[in-house]
Amino acid sequence: MSLDTVKQAEQTPETGQPWKELGLKEDEYQRIREILGRRPTGAELAMYSVMWSEHCSYKSSKVHLKQFGEKAPRTDALLVGIGENAGVVDVGQGYAVTFKIESHNHPSYIEPYQGAATGVGGIVRDILAMGARPVAVMDPLRFGAAGHPDTKRVLPGVVAGIGGYGNCLGLPNIGGEVVFDPCYQGNPLVNALCVGVMKHEDIHLAKASGSGNRVILYGARTGGDGIGGVSVLASETFDATGPSRRPAVQVGDPFQEKLLIECTLELFREKLVTGIQDLGGAGLSCATSELASAGSGGMRIELDRVPLRDATLSPEEILMSESQERMCAIVEPDKVDRFLEICEKWDVIATDIGEVTDGVRLEITWHGEQIVDVPPRSVAHEGPTYHRPFARPDWQDTLQADDAGALPRPVSADELREQVLALVGSPNQASKEWITDQYDRFVQGNTVLAQPEDSGLIRIDEETGLGVAVATDGNGRYAKLDPYAGAQLALAEAYRNVAATGARPLAVSDCLNFGSPEDPAVMWQFAEATRGLADGCLALGTPVTGGNVSLYNQTGETAIHPTPVVAVLGVIDDVARRTPMAFKDPGQLVYLLGDTREEFGGSAWSQVVHDHLGGLPPAVDLEREKLLAEILISASRDGMIDAAHDLSDGGLVQAVTESCLRGGLGARLVVPDGLDAFTFLFSESAGRAVVAVPRSEEMRFTDMCGARGLPATRIGVIDGDAIEVQGEFSLPLAELRAAHEATIPALLA
The missing domain is CATH 3.30.1330.10 (PurM-like, N-terminal domain)
Structure with missing residues (x-):
């Protein structure tokens, strides 16, 4: 295939191009032509296609995401947003x-x-790339x-992939x-x-500034894995009738990444980097255009200098490749030699592939021929913005009217006990x-x-x-x-x-x-x-x-x-x-913080027992959430509680089961006045937590809750080797543990 240069693109405006196959819409392709004043080269088309993908450009979502900036709370803690x-x-x-x-x-x-x-x-x-050591x-x-x-x-x-990669990196x-x-x-x-x-002082940003500064690509060689990978793959549905765009998934090498991490941190320590960007989605197309777009000038890249694993890759493929374990750094000329020395020490390939210019264009050459000449912002930050039509679906009212609170409830203590076991042993709660x-x-x-x-x-x-x-x-x-x-x-x-x-x-x-x-x-x-x-x-x-x-x-x-x-x-x-979640001290008191209401829409109980989804989710009270958090933090700091566990999926019985199994001790519970046992155990009302309070701290803790207006109800005591709900049932921890721990291994056997 002959090389498609900028000069050829200017001279052959009618040449057909595979914009549709690359995931672009016709109006997007026409806009690229308007930006450039000509048709794009094959390399430019490749860059725009991945950078204007849904995954990279947020073209359907950014009109809504701007709320995160417009409504951002003021805080001195935010250093980079x-x-x-x-x-x-x-x-x-x-x-x-x-x-x-x-x-x-x-x-x-x-x-x-x-x-x-x-x-x-x-x-x-x-x-x-932010300048930090990854820790978890x-x-x-x-x-x-x-x-x-x-x-x-x-x-x-x-x-296995998460564990294999993370474990090899040494990250918990x-x-x-x-x-x-x-x-x-x-x-x-x-x-x-x-x-x-x-x-x-170690924070680093993704920008290319300083005319004459060098652009250094370092890390793994560029291969054919992940060409167009996540950038295109994440931008369409899985549909057999749609275009076939399922490129090879990237192949990772955690040992190479570990070397890259340590090498990069040493480069940071010696102040050798003025700007940096990792190569992830959209690969070099993203790194070069974003660095140039966020910087103070332009950039010139010699693409044929990029180290390859596959010598047959075309310029378009090199620009679209999402091969892993690669970074791109902006380095002052007098620091390049030391930069390369450190990379060699860590056995990390590093190559000077270009420079920052005082112009306003991103220019890329291939063996001396210019194949890209674009305004970098048009690639990285000025992609399409869609105001997609949206409308509340017709079925939403029907779904919400199908109230989970109307589902049949257990009618005996034995049935209540059976449903507790079914819940804690269900795949999501197990x-x-x-x-x-x-x-x-x-x-x-x-x-x-x-x-x-x-x-x-x-x-x-x-x-x-x-x-x-x-x-x-x-x-x-x-x-x-x-x-x-x-x-x-x-x-x-x-x-x-x-x-x-x-x-x-x-x-x-x-x-x-x-x-x-x-x-x-x-x-x-x-x-x-x-x-x-x-x-x-x-x-x-x-x-x-x-x-x-x-x-x-x-x-x-x-x-x-x-x-x-x-x-x-x-x-x-x-x-x-x-504060851990485990109940581990016999005799400590169990307190329920917050209000419990009849709220079962979307609940684990409705899913496990009735395979049902309908009604309204639990009500949200963010002021109550703030108050609950303040109480939990203060009680932890001042030694008033020895265990705490939030209430969410599965309600109180799930939380208490997890705390008891974690600590190896049971609990005797009493249903509070005003609640029935079913609602007490299975409601998923938000803004609640269960805590273990030493008897010596009970008065201090309840006084604090009372003074701040947070409901705190004593519901039991940590004791024995079973969860007993007074007047209803007793479940030995051994039986609960068997139900709780057997499910996932059995499913995946």
Whole structure:
């Protein structure tokens, strides 16, 4: 194939081009021609196609995402916000923490191991590019029906990929979720989060400034794996009738990434980098255009200098390749030699591929012939903006009217007992140890809490005990019933989980997983969830620092439940004062904090017992969530509670079961006045937690709750080897443990 140069493009305006096959719409292709004043070259078309994809340009979502900036709460903690590789917050003592969550959904369905592994690798490089040392990862996961044959194909591969890559990097996996639902059949959600730590002065940004500064590509060689990968693959539905755009999933090498991490951190320590960008979605197309667009000038690249694994790759393929373990740095000329020395020390290939110019264009040559000459902002930051039509679906009223509260309830103590066992042994409520035991949770020695605790907790300063907690949550069933409330419930649960460990919530990252934006009903769900999350973050004072939108999560016409996954990061001054979830001291008192109402819409009980989804989700009261968090944090700091666990999926009985099994002690419970046993056990009212209070602290604790207006009800005592609900039933811990722990191994055997 002859080389398509800029000069040839000017001289052959009518040459046909495969814009449709590359995922562009006809009007988008015409706009590219208008921007350039000619037809694009093949290389330029490749760049625009990946950078204007849904995954990279947010063309359907950015009109809604701007709310995160418009409604952002004022906080001194935010050091770097939306727009960079990851957000950065001040956690005190000169430390900054960066964190972000992203999706690798479609690649993980096609090739579960590599899709999940490279999802971890990509988010780790985003954190590294901010100047931070990655210190922990998390993985919120969604799969199809637990017993479906394809779940048995996808889940083990995804788990092995996450564990294999993260374990090889030496990063503890401290939390996440695993949810099963038929709506994710054929479209699992594999979201990955990474946390990194640095000092304030070590923050780095993705920009190319300083005419004459060199552009250095370093890390792995560029191969044919992942050409157009996640950038195109995540921008259409899985539909056999659609265009066939299922490129090879990226192949990860965690040992290469480990070298890249240590090499990059040494480059940072020696102040050799003025700007940096990792190569993830859209590969070199993204790194070069974004660095130039965010900088003060232009950029000139000699593409034939890029080290290749496959010498047959065309310029278009090199620009679209999403090969892993690569970074692009901007380096002053007098620092290049030292930069290359450090790379050689770490056995990392590094190549000078170009320079920053004082112009305004991104220019790329191939063996001396110019193949790209574009305004970089038009590629990186000025892609299409769609105002997609959205409308509340006709079926929403019918769904909400199908009240789960009207479902048949247990009519005897024996039936109540049976339903408790069914709940705690159901796939979504059962122990996930089969999965989490494949992850190293304690490598590096700074993990303080990890799954199944309410949030992961990492120590970041050994002398003072300063630490950060992170929790991820999202309930697609709630969001299907009411996307606005569902997003706020996800935020509230993650916020509550962080506070339950004693940490003060600071900031949010989100991964918004939805179906096709071309469906007005899906777009309405997205608009409502985004609005709900923005309003919720404003009310709680936790800014969104960044995140990811994943659209087209559907197979044919069947979309997943709207699934906004929310990550909340918090800070704790001394990890020695954290609160675990385990009930471990006999005689301590069990208190229920918050109000319990008849709220069963989208509940685990309605799903497990009746396979039902309908009604309204639990009501959201963000002021109550703030008050509950303040109580949990104060009680933890002042030694008033020895255990805490938030109430969410499965209600009180699920939380108490988990705390009892975690600590190896039972509990005797009394149904409070005004509640029946069923509502007491299974309601999923938000804004609640269960805590263990030493008898010596009871008065001080209840006085504090009373003074601040938080309902605190004594519901029992930690004792024995069973969970006993007075007047109803007794369940030995051995029986509960058998039900709770056998499910996942049996499903995946």
